Amino acid sequence: MASTVTNNLRAAALIALALAIGAMGIYVGEVDDAPGAGGIGLLLMIGTVVLGVKAARNRLPAWAARTGLAVGVLIAAFAAVLTHAVALTVPLFAQPQDVPSVIDSAPSPQYSVAVGRARELVRAAVLEQNLPGVSVAVGAGGTIVWAEGFGWRDVDTRTPVTPKTRFNIGTAASAVTADVIASLGLTNTGADAATAWSPERIGEPGEDFPPLTLIRHNILQPLGLAPAEYPLPDDRATFYVPRSDDNPRRGRRLMYMRDLACCAGTMASYSTASDMVGVGLAKRVSVNGELAGGIVMSLTTLRDSGIVVAVLSNIAHANTSALSLKIGDAFAKQAR
Template sequence: MTTAVLNPVKAFTLIALGLAIAAMGIYVANADDAPGAAVIGMLLMVVGVVLGVRAARNRLPMWAARSALAVGVVVAAFAAFLTHAVVVTAPLFPQSQEVPSVVASAPSPQHTAAVERARELVRAAVLEQNLPGVSVAVGAGGTVIWAEGFGWRDVVTRTPVTPDTRFNIGTAASAVSAAAARLGLTNTGADAAKEWSPEAIGEEGEDFPPLTLLRHVIWQPLGLMPAEYPLPGHRATFYVPRSDDNPGRGRRLMYMRDLACCANGMAFYSTPFDLVRFALATHPDSVNGELAGGMVMSLLTGRDSGIVIAVTSNMAHANTSSLALRVADAFAQQTR
């Protein structure tokens, strides 16, 4: 009699526990942008399915229990994949007004109207292209008149972009790096690519997935290991589109070999503030920098207006050149 009473209670408890774990799996898969979150979510949902089948197996034929388990695993995997796909393609910022920004210093009154127009243009571009972060600087009259960071330099931790955030400038390194020391550009230089990809994403040295899982789920939350992100030294985390060279279709972390695009496994970095100082001192032609086959940086020199615009992003295939032109027009209108 006691066994007859306990069996339904035990079954109900296991089913409730399975549903709770499955719900936790859905939450984890939906709450984080990292690819590992979908895997964790899938595993938790599979555990939920197993517990549910185990609770019902005494009432089901063996073939039915196995079929239910197989179908449950497939459904859990599909749910995790679909949830992750939806998360990484969802807009990072629902509205342009919600794009955070950090300004170096308030612009002078004579440039306030142009800066406000430029801010609207930058926020609209971030929203339109679904970019994680953008940094902009403008120079005129031999000095930097405006520098501001927009969005996040790291998506997972939502660390904001500031004017001091360092961006990899890719193929533009050959044009900029030689003058960095001579001009005293303190936020321009080169690092080992490992500094920009601590988990060696896409390389042979990439961490074994179970070890990565343990580190992210157990050791780091308990404070037993330091977190990799946000990257130290004001470095921006870099991303590439998941498909079609379109940032709006989602993103993944950039491969380590893409970050070291230029020479000897080194990643060359700068800030728009330094890039504008470089252009004001050397008067180069306009320069675009690429990583992973897509643009991440544009330096525009207006010969007629004397205005210099630098735009950087931590997303490959960002249309930084178009944004630089729009910002230049916003400031050129002030001088007409």
């Protein structure tokens, strides 16, 4: 009798543990941004299968199976919520020096002090707002004096932002019409089909059924049996939207197709920070671009000093306007 009770308890514990590990595997694979998360999730789910098979061999009576299932569901729910909350709110970068940056050419020596100050401002903003990536360019005297990318254009693959990374500019498309692009010879500004910015058609009827997406992300892609959708080709930045309210610090999700409806329709306009500075130098304009209900880029022209600053981010509700003003002030002070 004692042996039977022991076997029943052991099997119930195995079922509970299997369900908890399975839930953690799903959430790690789907939510965690760390490299290899899909493979870790796959291993956890394989562990679930092994434990489940082992439990079944104990031939549980009905009451023990029901008890194990109930306890396992509670543990799985707790583990899922905890893992989900922790993975979403963890900062992308722990320290300013952890924010990677890429620069194509050395900045103008005339503005070396301003560039150093601007880098500090950008990295501080990335940490404070938990921004995935930012691209910055500054123009003065009719030419671009500094351009640099910070952070990641794609969080999952940790592909870095470069000065050539193309960002979605939302409503700022009104400042870069076809005739402006042609007259200025802009080579990295234009419009793509909206599906090019959301290859999985997220939020649309054509999106894959969630279980199929889960299998593709956590089994097929880690094993190399299916191509990855990200990072996006042609140096396009993967776009994100805050998961709750308008605060990127509370986590992010991939941009849905319907997030583009406000300003793109079937097409999505894009540009680089350098091209936007070119627009500012030529037209002497300032403009903010909004997407999914929040600002994603700012072009600021300081008329008194002739400094033009473009700041582009790949998450909605980024405070690019304040950052562009601070950077502009740093360059204006050195120009005096």
